[in-house]
Amino acid sequence: MSEIPVFDLQRAVAQVARDVQQQWLSLTERTAFVGGAEVEAFEQSFADYLSTAGCVGVANGTDALELAIRALDLQPGDEVIVPSYTFIATAAAICLAGGQPVFADVESKTLNLDANDLRHRITSRTVGVIGVHLYGRPFLVDAIVAICRQHGLWLIEDAAQAHGARWHGGSVGSFGQLATWSFYPSKNLGCFGDGGAVTGNDTELLNRVRLLANHGRTAHYEHSEVGRNSRLDALQAAVLNCRLPGLEADNERRRAIAATYRLVLSQVGDLKIPEDHREALPVYHQMTVLTSRRDDLRDHLSERGIGTAIHYPRALHLQSAFAPSGQPASELPVAEAAGEQVLCLPMFPQLTDAEVETVCEAIVDFFG
Numbered sequence: 001m002s003e004i005p006v007f008d009l010q011r012a013v014a015q016v017a018r019d020v021q022q023q024w025l026s027l028t029e030r031t032a033f034v035g036g037a038e039v040e041a042f043e044q045s046f047a048d049y050l051s052t053a054g055c056v057g058v059a060n061g062t063d064a065l066e067l068a069i070r071a072l073d074l075q076p077g078d079e080v081i082v083p084s085y086t087f088i089a090t091a092a093a094i095c096l097a098g099g100q101p102v103f104a105d106v107e108s109k110t111l112n113l114d115a116n117d118l119r120h121r122i123t124s125r126t127v128g129v130i131g132v133h134l135y136g137r138p139f140l141v142d143a144i145v146a147i148c149r150q151h152g153l154w155l156i157e158d159a160a161q162a163h164g165a166r167w168h169g170g171s172v173g174s175f176g177q178l179a180t181w182s183f184y185p186s187k188n189l190g191c192f193g194d195g196g197a198v199t200g201n202d203t204e205l206l207n208r209v210r211l212l213a214n215h216g217r218t219a220h221y222e223h224s225e226v227g228r229n230s231r232l233d234a235l236q237a238a239v240l241n242c243r244l245p246g247l248e249a250d251n252e253r254r255r256a257i258a259a260t261y262r263l264v265l266s267q268v269g270d271l272k273i274p275e276d277h278r279e280a281l282p283v284y285h286q287m288t289v290l291t292s293r294r295d296d297l298r299d300h301l302s303e304r305g306i307g308t309a310i311h312y313p314r315a316l317h318l319q320s321a322f323a324p325s326g327q328p329a330s331e332l333p334v335a336e337a338a339g340e341q342v343l344c345l346p347m348f349p350q351l352t353d354a355e356v357e358t359v360c361e362a363i364v365d366f367f368g
């Protein structure tokens with residue numbers, strides 16, 4: 001067990017445990033487990049928080065992606081461009097919806113979708129783009145929105161790691177046709193199990209997502225198309241209602257921790273810290289550094305009781321799950337190098353200044 005974990009769910013949960021217990025007791029007494037007031041209240045407050053027209057709660061962030069893609073009318077074989085350096089769900093959802101992911105490289109400066117590389121991958125079969133606000137750091141929204149408009153492509157923002165992040169003051173999740181969210185427990189806004197949502201400003205599209213997430217049901221035992229069962233359950237919505245009010249303060253604390261890491265580690269060894277675009281207000285879901293000595297640094301920190309994580313060790317175009325994509329390895333050099341160099345340091349709002357200092361000292365010590 002690490003003395004300083006990379007993420008500490010117990011400390012995060014302790015902050016809201018009492019509130020959640022009261023809510024869950026009330027739900028148990030009312031046996032109101034699916035749908036109902038808690039889910040509606042969360043959907044409304046999350047949409048208000050983001051300033052979007054609406055929010056549809058679903059079962060998890062992977063379903064959110066698949067449902068959003070289907071709501072945008074993807075046809076079999078349609079191509080969707082996606083960054084190669086992200087969690088597998090971003091690209092898997094395209095396959096699950098019947099489409100073909102096309103992987104683009106990421107910027108070496110930010111590790112987010114590279115707008116130039118994206119432009120080169122557009123073909124006559126391309127219908128959309130999924131951008132990922134990786135590690136809670138917004139991608140180049142203006143350029144990517146402009147490319148999508150110019151080529152008549154839809155844009156989904158995968159905001160699973162970016163609750164509360166902003167671009168030019170506007171919330172991420174309000175720039176694409178739709179945005180998708182995960183509330184997995186370790187996320188900046190996490191529940192006590194699985195949960196997800198789709199948000200956006202086009203109510204018709206959101207209604208389609210809601211329909212698809214509920215068996216295509218138009219009335220009791222009336223179904224206009226084949227959908228699935230993907231609902232945010234009331235117990236999880238109650239947790240999210242307890243946690244949403246604390247999100248801004250949590251994100252502020254994450255930024256303060258990130259600022260300390262940046263200050264102390266900016267000139268140490270060959271460490272590189274991904275930069276943020278000027279217009280971005282990040283929320284540091286992860287605090288990521290890159291070094292050619294990643295594995296040795298990880299061992300060094302582990303010997304000192306400091307936990308780290310590797311998000312992600314292998315770019316998606318190199319995963320056998322996507323082998324049929326047929327993209328030659330050398331085509332996406334930044335994503336490939338990231339897989340070998342990325343290390344995520346301890347990052348969660350309850351991390352103390354003393355702990356951050358200990359982590360920094362251990363890293364400085366490693367590079368001598």
Ligand SMILES: Cc1ncc(COP(=O)(O)O)c(C=O)c1O
Pocket residue numbers: 060061062063086087089090132158160161181182183184194195196
């Ligand atoms: C970028 C990204 N997209 C999608 C997902 C999928 O979310 P879930 O685990 O809730 O299905 C995750 C979750 O880790 C993620 O990080």
